[in-house]
Amino acid sequence: MAELLPHDLAANLVRTLLGFLAGVALGFAARRGRFCTLGAIEDAVYARDTRRLRAWALAIGVAMAGLVLLAGAADLDLSRTIYVAPRLEWAGALVGGLAFGLGMALVGTCGFGMLLRLGGGDLKALLGFLVLGLSALMAMRGLTGVARVSLIDPLALDLAPRTAQTLPVLIGLDPAAAAALALAIAGGFAALALAHEGTRTSRKLLLTGVAIGLSVTAGFAITGVVGVDPFEDARVESFTFIAPLGETLLWAALATGIAIDFPVGATLGVLAGAFLAARTGGEFFWEAPDDARETKRHVFGAFLMGTGGVAALGCTIGQGVGGVATLSVGSFLALAAISAGARIGLWVLVER
DSSP states (O other): OOOOOOTTSOHHHHHHHHHHHHHHHHHHHHHHTTOOHHHHHHHHHHSOOOHHHHHHHHHHHHHHHHHHHHHHHHOOOGGGSSSSOSEEOHHIIIIIHHHHHHHHHHHTSOHHHHHHHHTTTBHHHHHHHHHHHHHHHHHHHSHHHHHIIIIIGGGOEEOTTSSOOBHHHHHTOOHHHHHHHHHHHHHHHHHHHHTSHHHHTOHHHHHHHHHHHHHHHHHHHIIIIITOOTTSOOOOOOOOSSHHHHHHHHHHHHTTTSOOOHHHHHHHHHHHHHHHHHHHTTOOOOBOOSSHHHHHHHHHHHHHHHHHHHHTTOOTTIIIIIIHHTTBHHHHHHHHHHHHHHHHHHIIIIIO
């Protein structure tokens, strides 16, 4: 793997600083492009408008193609991500994904969307951020984590002797054929997006989809190529907004005792980018919950997202873009469950 690390700066600081810069670009682009996964699902269900869903597909296609190019040109090792391990956590993907999707509907957005809204002055998003981050920490290392480890983790499938849970590995393709398959699927996602005239002619949607896909690719490049230290065993990861929100809260409380790394830099960068977009676009307004009922819905929804997102190993960006871009079977399961949970939540809130 290429070593592009400056000799006078620690690897974790390189990953943090570059993660912050990439996060600023991602937050700015998503806020300006009004990228919202739940909003895209709502548009498709109630307005029969699939343009924002197609922009999401474009982001997946761009990220997938970017990973193929990184693997070929920079020797990116995706086996060090949580998405492709040869242990298929299907129960976590399904149960956690459903809980995350339901919570997303109750809150009105995902963890990524919370940061975008918080950058615009939404205090409801601040409340959701705090609850989601705390519940994610609980699901990773606390009380709800005990239930997850006892009830969900034992159901995982060991796919050995397969070395990964990606489609090419499960099919048995060699590296060249695997890259060709990934590029073909990436082209399919891009074609799905561009087949719709409304998406094809919307510069904002196209630029937003491409920007999100490139940002996810950049995250993998930062943690898997540029910020690599050969003397440490750091995980290769990209943008995701469940565990990193909890890690950001933990770092804020214990900064002198724990090292900062990419997840915290990326989270703060997205928040800064969203704030920059809101201020320069005249969209920054302080906003508070309307009443106790709305506050209760946000708290419960954020708890479901934090707890379910840890079980599902990610969110609509982490699993839905980054994970799917690796062709992980678990990521496809998680994305399907998140979408189903969001649809159920919308039915409860709107149609019931």
